[in-house]
Amino acid sequence: MKKGLKITFLGTGTSQGVPVIGSTHPVCLSTDSRDKRLRVSVLISWDNYNYVIDCGPDFRQQMLTNHVNRLDGILFTHEHSDHTAGIDDIRPYFFRQGDIPIYAHERVVASLRKRFDYIFATENRYPGAPSVMINTIGSNQPFKIGNKTVVPIEADHNRLKVFGFRVDDFTYLTDAKTVSEVEQEKIKGSKVLVVNALREEPHHSHFNLEEALAFVKKMEPETAYLTHISHLLGFHADVEKKLPKNVHLAFDNLVIEL
Numbered sequence: 001m002k003k004g005l006k007i008t009f010l011g012t013g014t015s016q017g018v019p020v021i022g023s024t025h026p027v028c029l030s031t032d033s034r035d036k037r038l039r040v041s042v043l044i045s046w047d048n049y050n051y052v053i054d055c056g057p058d059f060r061q062q063m064l065t066n067h068v069n070r071l072d073g074i075l076f077t078h079e080h081s082d083h084t085a086g087i088d089d090i091r092p093y094f095f096r097q098g099d100i101p102i103y104a105h106e107r108v109v110a111s112l113r114k115r116f117d118y119i120f121a122t123e124n125r126y127p128g129a130p131s132v133m134i135n136t137i138g139s140n141q142p143f144k145i146g147n148k149t150v151v152p153i154e155a156d157h158n159r160l161k162v163f164g165f166r167v168d169d170f171t172y173l174t175d176a177k178t179v180s181e182v183e184q185e186k187i188k189g190s191k192v193l194v195v196n197a198l199r200e201e202p203h204h205s206h207f208n209l210e211e212a213l214a215f216v217k218k219m220e221p222e223t224a225y226l227t228h229i230s231h232l233l234g235f236h237a238d239v240e241k242k243l244p245k246n247v248h249l250a251f252d253n254l255v256i257e258l
């Protein structure tokens with residue numbers, strides 16, 4: 001029997017998370033657990049493999065909550081802090097497993113090198129610092145994780161290029177504002193598409209809800225989940241009701257299998 005993918009939404013919030021510190025916005029004060037959104041990330045698991053896409057500032061908490069005791073690698077969409085700031089917390093995995101493979105564009109690797117120089121240092125390493133195995137990825141260059149092939153999908157986050165990733169029939173794309181026709185072709189045929197939807201108001205570097213829904217309609221997945229959500233989008237329960245039948249708001253710790 002062919003084993004499918006298990007996807008765990010580790011975080012579904014925008015860069016500040018929901019609630020925002022100190023905010024008295026009704027969504028930030030909501031008692032619905034689906035309105036509590038950590039910084040955006042997913043865990044992709046199959047057989048004995050566990051890979052995460054991004055490791056933001058909530059990475060440690062996400063790994064503890066979901067009992068992820070082994071990590072085979074991290075795929076980075078881009079270098080913004082809400083997607084990378086938790087990298088120091090790979091330490092427990094590093095101590096048990098050795099260098100942790102990372103998959104990122106060379107620009108993202110350069111940014112990580114600068115901000116986390118001690119992780120990448122080759123001389124006078126601080127004892128206890130984690131270490132990574134760098135895998136540079138590029139557009140039009142599918143790469144392997146475990147026994148699966150990943151197709152990178154390039155999108156524009158305003159002026160910054162970001163990568164989405166397709167594994168089998170699952171595509172994850174966050175922090176996109178525009179996606180070229182050529183890249184859209186790589187997404188088509190996905191059973192499950194995860195895409196960012198920040199809020200209703202337009203934003204310079206993120207799809208708003210309308211843009212995300214139009215994108216889903218064009219990609220025609222069986223099911224789509226929206227992520228990277230701001231408190232400004234509204235209460236989970238209210239927004240979910242307004243969506244087309246095959247589109248859902250993701251929420252933290254939601255698990256899907258395909």
Ligand SMILES: [Zn+2]
Pocket residue numbers: 014015040080082083175228
């Ligand atoms: Zn982001």
